[in-house]
Amino acid sequence: HCQTIGWDAVPLEALLRASSQLPPTVPYFIDNGAKTLGQAEMWFGAGRGARSAAIVLFGTGVGACLFADGRGRALEWGHLTVQAGGRTCRCGAPGCLEAYAGAESVLERWREAGGQPPRHVDEETQLTALLAAACPTDGSDPDPVAYEVMAKTAEYLGAGLSDLINLFQPERILIGGWAGLQFGSRFLDDVRKHTTKYALSYPAGKATIALGKLxxxxxxxxxxxLPLEDFFARGGRRDTPAQEPTPPAWRTALEGRVLG
Incomplete structure (x- = not known):
């Protein structure tokens, strides 16, 4: 199921198997991108040692996952409502966080405010241009339109992170994804400030907010x-082929008499 791209009960694994040469005994592991981002950061990155963490994926859209007690699950965080009756999200609903803070939406807000993203390039290059205009490194004054768009995006993200804190009280919040790493390198302090403003003070005081490391x-x-996670969940043992149980001796003897 992926409402943002129009998938409704699409049999993805069956489609992959129909177009591959893998034998049917080879398993597929399919999961949410925010969940795999979080698992990587928990195993190898900025989440190591945390008892609980919320990891945010900020790219074309936004998503998140929550890790607690060694297990992770994806959250449809990008589809929390931040503005009743607001901008239409890719999912079709009005007012989702993703409709304000996803890279696609941020660039659209820049265009609507009079900005001119470079044409015929990808979103990553356009976001780089927006950040360069909002936070020039050559000592020139920031473009006021670009800066206002990015400052407002920091507030939307902070408000969204406050929901994660109030609901789940994670020990750490990590921001990742290609857009999150670009944006966070310049606006992380603003995101922290807005998160504190919107969250309950006690759980917010216990949570740290940082960028992912990977x-x-x-x-x-x-x-x-994902295959390693499955292997460890099975105790580090290979799957053994199912064997037909040996029938009891009395049944073998009885069948022999009947056949005889």
Whole structure:
């Protein structure tokens, strides 16, 4: 199920198997991208040693996962409502966080405010241009339109993170994804400030907010751990082929008499 791209009960594994040469005994491991990002950071990155953590994936859209007691689960965090009757999200609902804080939506808000993203390039290059205009490194004044868009995005993200704190009280919050790492390198302090403003003070005071350590490929790194996670969950043992149980001796003797 992926409402943002119009998938409704699409049999993904069956489609993959129909187009591959893998034998049917080889398992597929399919999971949410925010979950695999979180698993990578918990195993190898900024989440190591945390008892509980919320890991945020900030890319074209936004998502999150929650890890507690050694287990992770994906959260549809990007589809929390931050503005009743607000902008239409990719999922079709009005006012989702993703409709304000996903990279696609941030760039659209920049265009609507009069900004001019570079044309015929990908979203990552456009976001880089937006950040360069909002926070120039050459000592020139920031573009006021670009800066206002990014400052407001920091507030939306902070408000969204406050929901994670109030609901789950994680020990750590980590921001990852290609857009999150770009954005966080310049606006992380603003995100922290807004998170504290919107969250309950006691759980907010116990949570740290930081960037992920594994870079923009962390989603892929986490996906590569899914077979390992399954292997460890089975106690580090290989699957053994199912064997037909040996029938009891009395049944064998009885069948022999009947046949005779």
């Amino acid at each position: 870079g923009p490929d962390a989603v892929t790194v986490g996906a590569a751990t």
